[in-house]
Amino acid sequence: MENASARSLWGDFLDAHLEFANCPAPKVIHFCDNEKDANTCAELVRKDIKRATSHSLLGLQLRKEALPKIGNFAVVTNWKGDAKSIIRTTSVRLVPYFAIHAEHARLEGEGDKSLDYWKKVHWDYYTRELAPFGRKPLESMIVVFERFEKLFAR
DSSP states (O other): OOOHHHHHHHHHHHHHOGGGTTSOOOEEEOOSSSHHHHHHHHHHHHTTOOOEEEEEHHHHHHTTOOOOOTTOEEEEEOTTOOEEEEEEEEEEEEEEGGGOOHHHHHHHTOTTOOHHHHHHHHHHHHHHHHGGGTOOOOTTOEEEEEEEEEEEEO
16 A cells, blocks of 8 residues: 555554454545545444445446455545545445436535536546546446445544
């Protein structure tokens, strides 16, 4: 783990939870593609408000990233890389974009937590995410809906 802040937080977590001492080092992540939203989401996770995220399956495939797996750990940072929380994936579901419902939006915890807000900001994000590959989001695209629990925060 190259991020010193993440390494420190992971070490503090392991000191308190020796049962995970043999787990591989977690991924270090930030949410979103801009500083304002990344910092907001890191704080929402730290406050245990944000408990889910939604990846586009196509975006993961185009970037050759693995699907999230139940039990995976991640260190959540702000945009600058300051570690804020440790999360663990608890569920992964593949859902068509058009089938996302209000509970998904509520679990993501962003904005006013409404489905309308979720659809607008995620459509805009998926548009930016797929544009470099010459692709556009579709109502029928598959969303990887990942739920997680916050295990530790600073």
